[in-house]
Amino acid sequence: MDNQKVKKAVLPVAGYGTRFLPATKATPKEMLPIIDKPLVQYAVEEAAQIGIKDIIFITSHTKESIEKHFNRSYELEDKLITSKKNTYLEKINPDLFKDLTFTFINQEEQLGLGHAISLAKNEIQDEPFAVLLPDDLFFSEPSCMSQLLNVYNQYKSSVIAVNKIDKANIHKYGVISSKDNASPYKIDFIVEKPHAKDAPSNIAVCGRYILSSNIFEHLENVKKDDSGEIQLTDAIQSLLEKEAVMACLYEGEKYDCGSKKGFVEATIKLALNDDSLKKDITSFIREIVE
Numbered sequence: 001m002d003n004q005k006v007k008k009a010v011l012p013v014a015g016y017g018t019r020f021l022p023a024t025k026a027t028p029k030e031m032l033p034i035i036d037k038p039l040v041q042y043a044v045e046e047a048a049q050i051g052i053k054d055i056i057f058i059t060s061h062t063k064e065s066i067e068k069h070f071n072r073s074y075e076l077e078d079k080l081i082t083s084k085k086n087t088y089l090e091k092i093n094p095d096l097f098k099d100l101t102f103t104f105i106n107q108e109e110q111l112g113l114g115h116a117i118s119l120a121k122n123e124i125q126d127e128p129f130a131v132l133l134p135d136d137l138f139f140s141e142p143s144c145m146s147q148l149l150n151v152y153n154q155y156k157s158s159v160i161a162v163n164k165i166d167k168a169n170i171h172k173y174g175v176i177s178s179k180d181n182a183s184p185y186k187i188d189f190i191v192e193k194p195h196a197k198d199a200p201s202n203i204a205v206c207g208r209y210i211l212s213s214n215i216f217e218h219l220e221n222v223k224k225d226d227s228g229e230i231q232l233t234d235a236i237q238s239l240l241e242k243e244a245v246m247a248c249l250y251e252g253e254k255y256d257c258g259s260k261k262g263f264v265e266a267t268i269k270l271a272l273n274d275d276s277l278k279k280d281i282t283s284f285i286r287e288i289v290e
Protein backbone atom coordinates (compact mmCIF):
# COMPACT_ATOMS: atom_id res chain seq x y z
CA MET A 1 0.00 0.00 0.00
CA ASP A 2 3.09 2.23 -0.24
CA ASN A 3 1.99 5.80 -0.92
CA GLN A 4 -1.29 4.71 -2.45
CA LYS A 5 -3.97 7.35 -1.93
CA VAL A 6 -7.36 6.41 -0.50
CA LYS A 7 -9.77 7.50 -3.24
CA LYS A 8 -12.69 5.13 -2.85
CA ALA A 9 -15.17 4.46 -0.07
CA VAL A 10 -17.66 1.63 0.37
CA LEU A 11 -20.89 2.34 2.25
CA PRO A 12 -23.05 -0.69 3.03
CA VAL A 13 -26.68 0.43 3.05
CA ALA A 14 -28.64 -2.72 2.25
CA GLY A 15 -29.84 -3.59 5.79
CA TYR A 16 -33.55 -3.84 6.57
CA GLY A 17 -33.57 -1.31 9.41
CA THR A 18 -35.93 -3.47 11.48
CA ARG A 19 -35.20 -1.54 14.68
CA PHE A 20 -36.88 1.50 13.12
CA LEU A 21 -40.05 -0.14 11.82
CA PRO A 22 -42.58 1.11 10.84
CA ALA A 23 -40.55 4.20 9.73
CA THR A 24 -38.34 1.97 7.59
CA LYS A 25 -41.14 0.07 5.87
CA ALA A 26 -41.02 2.38 2.83
CA THR A 27 -38.07 4.64 3.69
CA PRO A 28 -34.52 3.33 3.99
CA LYS A 29 -33.10 3.71 7.49
CA GLU A 30 -30.17 5.62 5.97
CA MET A 31 -32.60 8.24 4.61
CA LEU A 32 -34.07 9.08 8.02
CA PRO A 33 -33.06 12.67 8.72
CA ILE A 34 -31.04 13.98 11.61
CA ILE A 35 -32.53 17.51 11.56
CA ASP A 36 -32.56 18.22 7.79
CA LYS A 37 -30.02 15.81 6.33
CA PRO A 38 -30.39 12.07 5.82
CA LEU A 39 -28.09 9.95 7.98
CA VAL A 40 -26.20 8.56 4.98
CA GLN A 41 -25.19 12.06 3.81
CA TYR A 42 -23.15 12.67 6.96
CA ALA A 43 -21.00 9.64 6.09
CA VAL A 44 -20.65 10.71 2.44
CA GLU A 45 -19.54 14.20 3.55
CA GLU A 46 -17.01 12.71 5.98
CA ALA A 47 -15.55 10.61 3.13
CA ALA A 48 -15.51 13.54 0.67
CA GLN A 49 -13.73 15.76 3.20
CA ILE A 50 -10.65 13.50 3.20
CA GLY A 51 -10.44 13.59 -0.60
CA ILE A 52 -12.38 10.46 -1.49
CA LYS A 53 -13.77 10.67 -5.03
CA ASP A 54 -15.69 7.43 -5.55
CA ILE A 55 -18.55 6.48 -3.28
CA ILE A 56 -19.70 2.88 -3.72
CA PHE A 57 -22.99 2.02 -2.09
CA ILE A 58 -23.82 -1.62 -1.44
CA THR A 59 -27.55 -1.31 -1.62
CA SER A 60 -30.77 -3.20 -2.26
CA HIS A 61 -33.55 -2.74 -4.80
CA THR A 62 -35.82 -1.37 -2.05
CA LYS A 63 -33.54 1.59 -1.47
CA GLU A 64 -33.78 3.58 -4.67
CA SER A 65 -34.38 6.82 -2.76
CA ILE A 66 -30.70 6.74 -1.72
CA GLU A 67 -29.77 6.71 -5.41
CA LYS A 68 -32.22 9.55 -6.11
CA HIS A 69 -30.83 11.56 -3.23
CA PHE A 70 -27.30 11.53 -4.63
CA ASN A 71 -28.30 12.08 -8.26
CA ARG A 72 -28.90 15.62 -9.45
CA SER A 73 -32.51 16.71 -9.69
CA TYR A 74 -32.57 19.20 -12.60
CA GLU A 75 -36.31 19.68 -12.27
CA LEU A 76 -36.03 20.75 -8.62
CA GLU A 77 -32.99 22.94 -9.40
CA ASP A 78 -34.93 24.75 -12.16
CA LYS A 79 -37.89 25.25 -9.85
CA LEU A 80 -35.71 26.72 -7.12
CA ILE A 81 -34.06 29.10 -9.61
CA THR A 82 -37.34 30.30 -11.15
CA SER A 83 -38.89 30.85 -7.73
CA LYS A 84 -35.74 32.72 -6.60
CA LYS A 85 -34.90 30.24 -3.88
CA ASN A 86 -31.28 29.93 -4.99
CA THR A 87 -30.01 29.55 -1.44
CA TYR A 88 -31.45 26.04 -1.42
CA LEU A 89 -29.38 25.00 -4.45
CA GLU A 90 -26.28 24.43 -2.34
CA LYS A 91 -28.39 22.27 -0.02
CA ILE A 92 -29.60 19.89 -2.73
CA ASN A 93 -26.39 19.86 -4.76
CA PRO A 94 -23.54 20.73 -2.38
CA ASP A 95 -20.19 21.87 -3.79
CA LEU A 96 -18.55 19.06 -1.87
CA PHE A 97 -20.32 16.52 -4.10
CA LYS A 98 -19.32 18.09 -7.44
CA ASP A 99 -16.29 15.82 -7.98
CA LEU A 100 -17.84 12.67 -6.55
CA THR A 101 -18.91 9.61 -8.51
CA PHE A 102 -21.64 7.46 -6.98
CA THR A 103 -21.88 3.77 -7.80
CA PHE A 104 -24.67 1.46 -6.63
CA ILE A 105 -24.14 -2.28 -6.28
CA ASN A 106 -27.07 -4.49 -5.47
CA GLN A 107 -26.71 -6.93 -2.57
CA GLU A 108 -29.32 -9.51 -3.44
CA GLU A 109 -28.96 -11.54 -0.26
CA GLN A 110 -28.32 -10.17 3.21
CA LEU A 111 -25.32 -12.29 4.12
CA GLY A 112 -23.56 -9.90 6.48
CA LEU A 113 -21.16 -6.97 6.44
CA GLY A 114 -18.26 -9.05 5.08
CA HIS A 115 -20.41 -10.21 2.16
CA ALA A 116 -21.50 -6.61 1.46
CA ILE A 117 -17.89 -5.41 1.31
CA SER A 118 -16.83 -8.33 -0.89
CA LEU A 119 -19.25 -7.11 -3.58
CA ALA A 120 -17.10 -3.99 -4.08
CA LYS A 121 -14.08 -6.03 -5.21
CA ASN A 122 -14.30 -5.17 -8.93
CA GLU A 123 -14.75 -1.47 -8.22
CA ILE A 124 -11.86 -1.28 -5.78
CA GLN A 125 -9.35 -3.49 -7.65
CA ASP A 126 -5.97 -3.16 -5.91
CA GLU A 127 -6.28 0.15 -4.06
CA PRO A 128 -6.65 0.77 -0.34
CA PHE A 129 -10.21 1.89 0.40
CA ALA A 130 -12.39 3.29 3.15
CA VAL A 131 -15.46 1.67 4.66
CA LEU A 132 -18.03 3.84 6.43
CA LEU A 133 -21.02 2.36 8.24
CA PRO A 134 -23.57 5.20 8.05
CA ASP A 135 -25.33 4.12 11.29
CA ASP A 136 -22.35 5.41 13.23
CA LEU A 137 -22.33 9.18 13.32
CA PHE A 138 -19.15 10.90 14.47
CA PHE A 139 -18.72 14.54 15.51
CA SER A 140 -15.18 15.80 15.84
CA GLU A 141 -12.56 18.03 14.35
CA PRO A 142 -10.57 16.42 12.74
CA SER A 143 -13.17 13.90 11.62
CA CYS A 144 -12.96 10.19 12.39
CA MET A 145 -11.94 9.40 8.78
CA SER A 146 -9.28 12.09 8.93
CA GLN A 147 -7.85 10.57 12.14
CA LEU A 148 -7.72 7.17 10.39
CA LEU A 149 -6.07 8.68 7.33
CA ASN A 150 -3.27 10.10 9.51
CA VAL A 151 -2.54 6.64 10.88
CA TYR A 152 -2.78 5.11 7.41
CA ASN A 153 -0.29 7.68 6.03
CA GLN A 154 2.11 6.95 8.87
CA TYR A 155 1.95 3.13 8.88
CA LYS A 156 0.86 2.34 5.30
CA SER A 157 -1.36 -0.39 6.64
CA SER A 158 -5.04 -1.05 7.19
CA VAL A 159 -6.47 0.87 10.13
CA ILE A 160 -9.80 0.69 11.91
CA ALA A 161 -11.44 3.13 14.32
CA VAL A 162 -11.97 1.93 17.89
CA ASN A 163 -13.31 3.35 21.11
CA LYS A 164 -13.45 2.20 24.73
CA ILE A 165 -16.75 0.70 25.77
CA ASP A 166 -18.17 -0.52 29.08
CA LYS A 167 -18.36 -4.31 29.43
CA ALA A 168 -22.15 -4.25 29.50
CA ASN A 169 -22.23 -3.18 25.84
CA ILE A 170 -19.19 -5.01 24.50
CA HIS A 171 -21.27 -7.88 23.00
CA LYS A 172 -22.64 -5.44 20.38
CA TYR A 173 -19.26 -4.78 18.72
CA GLY A 174 -16.13 -6.19 17.19
CA VAL A 175 -13.44 -6.19 19.91
CA ILE A 176 -9.65 -6.03 19.50
CA SER A 177 -6.64 -6.87 21.61
CA SER A 178 -3.12 -5.54 21.33
CA LYS A 179 0.14 -5.59 23.25
CA ASP A 180 0.42 -1.82 22.73
CA ASN A 181 -0.65 0.42 25.60
CA ALA A 182 -1.59 3.45 23.53
CA SER A 183 -3.16 4.31 20.18
CA PRO A 184 -2.42 3.56 17.40
CA TYR A 185 -2.51 -0.08 18.48
CA LYS A 186 -1.15 -2.87 16.32
CA ILE A 187 -3.97 -5.39 16.49
CA ASP A 188 -3.07 -8.93 17.64
CA PHE A 189 -6.57 -10.30 17.70
CA ILE A 190 -10.07 -9.23 16.71
CA VAL A 191 -13.34 -10.98 17.41
CA GLU A 192 -16.95 -10.19 16.45
CA LYS A 193 -19.46 -9.54 19.25
CA PRO A 194 -17.97 -11.65 22.08
CA HIS A 195 -19.82 -12.27 25.36
CA ALA A 196 -18.60 -9.84 28.02
CA LYS A 197 -16.82 -12.67 29.85
CA ASP A 198 -14.86 -13.68 26.72
CA ALA A 199 -14.03 -10.16 25.45
CA PRO A 200 -10.26 -9.73 25.00
CA SER A 201 -10.42 -6.04 26.01
CA ASN A 202 -12.80 -3.10 26.32
CA ILE A 203 -11.68 -1.68 22.95
CA ALA A 204 -14.49 -1.90 20.40
CA VAL A 205 -14.61 -1.39 16.64
CA CYS A 206 -16.52 1.68 15.38
CA GLY A 207 -17.92 1.90 11.87
CA ARG A 208 -14.94 3.45 10.04
CA TYR A 209 -12.11 1.52 8.36
CA ILE A 210 -9.30 1.97 5.84
CA LEU A 211 -8.53 -1.45 4.39
CA SER A 212 -5.92 -2.98 2.15
CA SER A 213 -7.42 -4.55 -0.98
CA ASN A 214 -5.91 -7.85 0.22
CA ILE A 215 -8.99 -8.04 2.47
CA PHE A 216 -10.93 -9.40 -0.55
CA GLU A 217 -9.04 -12.70 -0.70
CA HIS A 218 -9.60 -13.11 3.05
CA LEU A 219 -13.30 -12.35 2.64
CA GLU A 220 -13.47 -15.12 0.04
CA ASN A 221 -11.96 -17.60 2.45
CA VAL A 222 -13.70 -16.89 5.76
CA LYS A 223 -16.56 -19.16 6.76
CA LYS A 224 -20.06 -18.01 7.57
CA ASP A 225 -20.72 -17.55 11.30
CA ASP A 226 -23.45 -19.34 13.27
CA SER A 227 -26.09 -16.95 11.97
CA GLY A 228 -25.07 -17.61 8.35
CA GLU A 229 -23.30 -14.27 7.90
CA ILE A 230 -19.85 -13.48 6.54
CA GLN A 231 -18.23 -11.16 9.06
CA LEU A 232 -15.78 -8.44 8.07
CA THR A 233 -14.19 -8.93 11.50
CA ASP A 234 -13.28 -12.55 10.67
CA ALA A 235 -11.63 -11.44 7.41
CA ILE A 236 -9.67 -8.76 9.32
CA GLN A 237 -8.43 -11.42 11.77
CA SER A 238 -7.27 -13.50 8.79
CA LEU A 239 -5.66 -10.40 7.17
CA LEU A 240 -3.71 -9.44 10.30
CA GLU A 241 -2.09 -12.87 10.34
CA LYS A 242 -0.42 -11.80 7.05
CA GLU A 243 0.04 -8.02 7.35
CA ALA A 244 -0.22 -5.30 10.01
CA VAL A 245 -3.64 -3.92 10.87
CA MET A 246 -3.72 -0.88 13.16
CA ALA A 247 -6.47 0.44 15.39
CA CYS A 248 -6.88 4.17 16.02
CA LEU A 249 -8.59 5.28 19.23
CA TYR A 250 -11.13 7.77 17.96
CA GLU A 251 -11.15 11.17 19.67
CA GLY A 252 -14.56 12.77 19.54
CA GLU A 253 -18.22 11.99 19.97
CA LYS A 254 -19.91 8.96 18.45
CA TYR A 255 -23.63 8.26 18.15
CA ASP A 256 -25.04 4.85 17.27
CA CYS A 257 -27.90 5.97 15.04
CA GLY A 258 -28.85 2.35 14.42
CA SER A 259 -30.47 2.53 17.88
CA LYS A 260 -33.35 4.82 18.80
CA LYS A 261 -31.41 6.17 21.78
CA GLY A 262 -28.41 7.14 19.64
CA PHE A 263 -30.63 8.57 16.92
CA VAL A 264 -32.47 10.85 19.36
CA GLU A 265 -29.23 11.86 21.12
CA ALA A 266 -27.60 12.76 17.78
CA THR A 267 -30.66 14.82 16.83
CA ILE A 268 -30.52 16.78 20.11
CA LYS A 269 -26.77 17.22 19.82
CA LEU A 270 -26.99 18.57 16.26
CA ALA A 271 -29.87 20.86 17.21
CA LEU A 272 -27.71 22.32 19.97
CA ASN A 273 -24.85 22.77 17.49
CA ASP A 274 -27.13 24.68 15.11
CA ASP A 275 -27.15 28.43 15.78
CA SER A 276 -30.65 28.82 14.39
CA LEU A 277 -32.05 26.22 16.83
CA LYS A 278 -29.76 26.26 19.86
CA LYS A 279 -31.53 28.92 21.94
CA ASP A 280 -35.07 27.60 21.43
CA ILE A 281 -34.16 23.96 21.90
CA THR A 282 -32.12 24.67 25.04
CA SER A 283 -35.02 26.53 26.67
CA PHE A 284 -37.46 23.83 25.52
CA ILE A 285 -35.35 21.09 27.12
CA ARG A 286 -35.02 23.11 30.34
CA GLU A 287 -38.77 23.64 30.39
CA ILE A 288 -39.69 19.95 29.97
CA VAL A 289 -37.13 18.50 32.39
CA GLU A 290 -37.75 20.91 35.26
Ligand code: G1P
Pocket (backbone or CB within 6 Å): 113, 133, 136, 172, 173, 174, 175, 192, 193, 204, 205, 206, 207, 232, 233, 258
Ligand atom coordinates in the same frame (compact mmCIF):
# COMPACT_ATOMS: atom_id res chain seq x y z
C1 G1P B 1 -20.68 -3.88 12.68
C2 G1P B 1 -19.40 -4.69 12.79
C3 G1P B 1 -18.85 -4.60 14.22
C4 G1P B 1 -18.66 -3.15 14.61
C5 G1P B 1 -19.95 -2.36 14.43
C6 G1P B 1 -19.72 -0.87 14.64
O1 G1P B 1 -21.69 -4.48 13.45
O2 G1P B 1 -19.69 -6.04 12.44
O3 G1P B 1 -17.64 -5.29 14.30
O4 G1P B 1 -18.20 -3.06 15.95
O5 G1P B 1 -20.48 -2.54 13.10
O6 G1P B 1 -20.91 -0.16 14.58
P1 G1P B 1 -23.25 -4.11 13.28
O7 G1P B 1 -23.47 -2.87 14.10
O8 G1P B 1 -23.48 -3.89 11.82
O9 G1P B 1 -23.99 -5.28 13.83
